[in-house]
Amino acid sequence: MAVKAAVRTKVRLDPDRIIAAGLELAARPGVSAISVRELGTMLGADPTAIYRHFRSKDDLMRALLDHILAGSLAEVDAGAPWDERLRQLAERTLVWAARYPAIAVESVVLTTHGPGELGAVELMLDAFREAGLSDDEIVRHYALLASHSLSGAAGIARARAEAPGEEDAWLDEPLIADPRRYPMIARYGARLSELRDVDLLMRGVEMITESARRAAASR
Amino acid sequence: MAVKAAVRTKVRLDPDRIIAAGLELAARPGVSAISVRELGTMLGADPTAIYRHFRSKDDLMRALLDHILAGSLAEVDAGAPWDERLRQLAERTLVWAARYPAIAVESVVLTTHGPGELGAVELMLDAFREAGLSDDEIVRHYALLASHSLSGAAGIARARAEAPGEEDAWLDEPLIADPRRYPMIARYGARLSELRDVDLLMRGVEMITESARRAAASR
DNA sequence: ACCTGAACACCGTTCAAGT
DNA sequence: ACCTGAACACCGTTCAAGT
Numbered sequence: 088m089a090v091k092a093a094v095r096t097k098v099r100l101d102p103d104r105i106i107a108a109g110l111e112l113a114a115r116p117g118v119s120a121i122s123v124r125e126l127g128t129m130l131g132a133d134p135t136a137i138y139r140h141f142r143s144k145d146d147l148m149r150a151l152l153d154h155i156l157a158g159s160l161a162e163v164d165a166g167a168p169w170d171e172r173l174r175q176l177a178e179r180t181l182v183w184a185a186r187y188p189a190i191a192v193e194s195v196v197l198t199t200h201g202p203g204e205l206g207a208v209e210l211m212l213d214a215f216r217e218a219g220l221s222d223d224e225i226v227r228h229y230a231l232l233a234s235h236s237l238s239g240a241a242g243i244a245r246a247r248a249e250a251p252g253e254e255d256a257w258l259d260e261p262l263i264a265d266p267r268r269y270p271m272i273a274r275y276g277a278r279l280s281e282l283r284d285v286d287l288l289m290r291g292v293e294m295i296t297e298s299a300r301r302a303a304a305s306r
Numbered sequence: 307m308a309v310k311a312a313v314r315t316k317v318r319l320d321p322d323r324i325i326a327a328g329l330e331l332a333a334r335p336g337v338s339a340i341s342v343r344e345l346g347t348m349l350g351a352d353p354t355a356i357y358r359h360f361r362s363k364d365d366l367m368r369a370l371l372d373h374i375l376a377g378s379l380a381e382v383d384a385g386a387p388w389d390e391r392l393r394q395l396a397e398r399t400l401v402w403a404a405r406y407p408a409i410a411v412e413s414v415v416l417t418t419h420g421p422g423e424l425g426a427v428e429l430m431l432d433a434f435r436e437a438g439l440s441d442d443e444i445v446r447h448y449a450l451l452a453s454h455s456l457s458g459a460a461g462i463a464r465a466r467a468e469a470p471g472e473e474d475a476w477l478d479e480p481l482i483a484d485p486r487r488y489p490m491i492a493r494y495g496a497r498l499s500e501l502r503d504v505d506l507l508m509r510g511v512e513m514i515t516e517s518a519r520r521a522a523a524s525r
Numbered sequence: 526a527c528c529t530g531a532a533c534a535c536c537g538t539t540c541a542a543g544t
Numbered sequence: 545a546c547c548t549g550a551a552c553a554c555c556g557t558t559c560a561a562g563t
Contacts, residue, residue: 133548196464205483212490231510238457245415264424271431291450294517352529
């Protein structure tokens with residue numbers, strides 16, 4: 088009759104739809120890793136169809152990671168002074184990492200070569216140039232800030248992935264140690280537990296920009 | 307006759323033998339991940355026997371990671387001045403990470419709670435205390451240095467795991483980008499490729515100790 | 526007390542077959 | 545041209561059975 092049978096029709100896939108599904112999956116609370124198979128069922132397609140559009144899962148993960156870098160970059164006020172641009176980029180990256188932990192955990196271990204990454208690198212190099220650094224110092228400060236931001240993103244992603252409710256603490260559990268062998272830990276352990284991860288990482292960013300300011304001043 | 311049949315006898319396992327096998331496996335060129343099953347065959351035992359001694363693979367990986375932290379720590383000259391102790395600890399950690407990439411890749415994503423980790427934390431806190439920092443600054447500098455070292459270790463491990471021959475470059479491939487959109491990358495790309503990863507990370511360590519010196523001086 | 530081995534519930538990926 | 549589905553070669557982990 089007029090009722091069309093609910094026949095399983097072929098699904099049309101494309102990279103954008105796959106990326107969108109990947110982001111949605113990664114944002115689901117409790118999801119700490121993306122699997123090609125789960126992505127397939129989310130898309131209503133055979134899991135292996137994804138290999139029509141991405142060479143490998145790593146390739147897909149790179150695309151997803153570049154997406155969150157591009158998203159972070161897009162939220163930076165390009166008219167702000169150099170240190171503020173760096174601050175915003177780092178801060179936005181941490182926020183995006185917390186939103187998509189299953190993607191951000193890869194950030195230390197993957198390199199995207201995509202527009203998001205290139206744009207972020209360009210921003211950082213340019214900011215340190217504007218700060219007035221020498222060529223060598225530009226490169227070194229960039230590298231330090233980049234590795235700091237990426238490891239921060241991965242760390243925050245880990246924390247959010249394994250304890251979706253918990254929130255914010257830099258350490259998963261307080262450090263308990265024999266005060267005789269580890270007097271400093273005994274003394275500062277509580278203080279370490281109080282550290283909020285984002286605050287801590289942003290303090291690191293400040294230390295790096297501060298170092299750049301100093302290096303520029305002594306030229 | 308006198309020739310005993312090569313009967314498969316039960317194997318005696320213990321945590322130390324498992325750890326030793328894990329280290330050996332991780333040190334094999336081209337091995338980028340440890341698998342319980344491969345560990346089992348290395349030990350001549352059923353893979354699942356490992357679960358008699360470690361609650362889970364994560365538990366085992368934590369023990370292995372703590373082992374490399376303890377090894378790095380043991381190579382630090384405890385009599386050296388504070389900044390030299392920090393330098394040595396960071397440098398040894400990078401060396402051990404390069405030796406056992408399949409273990410070190412976990413460093414950003416795992417926390418061991420073992421003596422290696424505790425000892426390293428104690429050393430860092432104590433060094434920054436000796437530097438003359440305030441309580442807050444001790445904690446912040448420690449956290450920055452720790453995350454820098456661990457992400458450095460993971461990064462180096464990644465590089466060594468995926469390109470066992472290559473060596474040393476911070477970036478896996480030169481950054482190629484349209485000079486119109488990415489003028490800074492076009493200008494500094496070559497210089498970035500020249501960076502040796504260990505040098506770069508050690509420069510980061512210097513920047514952190516330098517920041518500590520400055521903070522102490524202005525008290 | 527501790528190792529074995531079958532079994533479970535997963536993975537990423539290839540490739541011939543369909544349409 | 546692109547999706548399907550069987551198949552391959554793996555995973556980590558549980559648990560009853562052996563000794």
